[in-house]
Amino acid sequence: MEMSTLLFFILSVFLGGAFGAGAYYFWSGRHKLKSEPQREATVLLERIEKVFKVVMAEGYFTEIYNYQHDKNFWNLIKDKKKALVIAKAKVLVGYDFGKLRFHVEGNSKKIVIDYFPEPEVLSMDTDYKFYDIEQGWLNRFQSDDYTSILNEAKQTMNEKALQSDLPRIATNQVQLMMFQLAATMNWKIDMQLPETNKNVIEEYSSYKPVEAGIESLNRKTEE
Known part of the structure; x- marks a missing residue:
């Protein structure tokens, strides 16, 4: 009886972890699909000239x-x-x-x-x-x-x-x-x-x- 309880406990932990990992990857994947694109710009000042x-x-x-x-x-x-x-x-x-x-x-x-x-x-x-x-x-x-x-x-x-x-x-x-x-x-x-x-x-x-x-x-x- 104790062996059955231990086996049931281990099985429950394993299934719970698998379900949690699946849920995490699912929601993280949806979040990536909805995320905004990253933008990066670099502005370089080449020179300054005096004009009239x-x-x-x-x-x-x-x-x-x-x-x-x-x-x-x-x-x-x-x-x-x-x-x-x-x-x-x-x-x-x-x-x-x-x-x-x-x-x-x-x-x-x-x-x-x-x-x-x-x-x-x-x-x-x-x-x-x-x-x-x-x-x-x-x-x-x-x-x-x-x-x-x-x-x-x-x-x-x-x-x-x-x-x-x-x-x-x-x-x-x-x-x-x-x-x-x-x-x-x-x-x-x-x-x-x-x-x-x-x-x-x-x-x-x-x-x-x-x-x-x-x-x-x-x-x-x-x-």
Whole structure:
């Protein structure tokens, strides 16, 4: 009888331990499935530079970029991939005064500008979204493809920004600021620029004529 009781006790302990271990692994497994992914980021400051850049104009752009790549395998299989990218960008245009060249004539309180830089895109804050992504069995998107698409879309946005009115607005704004600031201190600014540099700045400073005039509108109305 005592032997049966001892055997029953040992069996109960063994089953209880097995049940407890099983319950532990079950709940720990569920906990691992529900756990949040671990994230770790390392930020390294490479260098600090002193700059004198002034933003003079701000523009908002939306670009619809269609990408398609057709690939021919051994002249037997044609496979293509394509994607639609909608890009939004906030573009800041201004001047890098580190490129400005001038000298000061203190006796006459005059600042002589020897070279005036062109307006440039100082910053571009972009947001991209991919739509209608299609890819074949063999011709599939790789990580390099997405990087290339984003670089091309950003380059196109940069070109469109420089072709817009932002450089003209920035040029007029910076000249107004410089002349007003000099006037408040009883100084004068003399733009003695090389001919090529002068022509470029004048091109940016001048307002573009509107193509649609009143006469043309009246002529279209009569027709």
